[in-house]
Amino acid sequence: MNRTEGRIELPHNPKGVLDLATDIFAKHTDDGDSSPLLKLDGIDWNVIGPTIPTALNLHKQAENLKRQTDEAYRERDLYLTAIEEAVKASRNLLKSHNQKNPKRLGEWGFTVADSTPVPKPPKAK
Numbered sequence: 001m002n003r004t005e006g007r008i009e010l011p012h013n014p015k016g017v018l019d020l021a022t023d024i025f026a027k028h029t030d031d032g033d034s035s036p037l038l039k040l041d042g043i044d045w046n047v048i049g050p051t052i053p054t055a056l057n058l059h060k061q062a063e064n065l066k067r068q069t070d071e072a073y074r075e076r077d078l079y080l081t082a083i084e085e086a087v088k089a090s091r092n093l094l095k096s097h098n099q100k101n102p103k104r105l106g107e108w109g110f111t112v113a114d115s116t117p118v119p120k121p122p123k124a125k
Helices: 014-034 045-097 102-108
Strands: none
Touching (some): 014 045
8 A cells, every 4th residue: 555645735824724723623622632632742722722713703703894894995986086086176276276376275185295306316227
């Protein structure tokens, strides 16, 4: 019989790690005093195991909040295009009405950069 060494892959995401930890802890608990995991140095599955459901619940909560955040951004973006257009048009109109004193746009909340921009040095080749 040929024996392969087989690579044991670990999950790369939190949900996968938590699911695998749940399975490991269940087997460890089922094996009781004969569990080989009792021999781990510095790791006590009897301490770690009961924390897994809390971590899973927090993960589910975080995923739900992430979905809510994504939905809020999508809804916000429905309004943002028109708002940005209104801001730009307002800036342009106010700037044309205050050509001699553009600093007055500061009264409307605009940041007026009145210093001359420093030219960038040429890139070395």
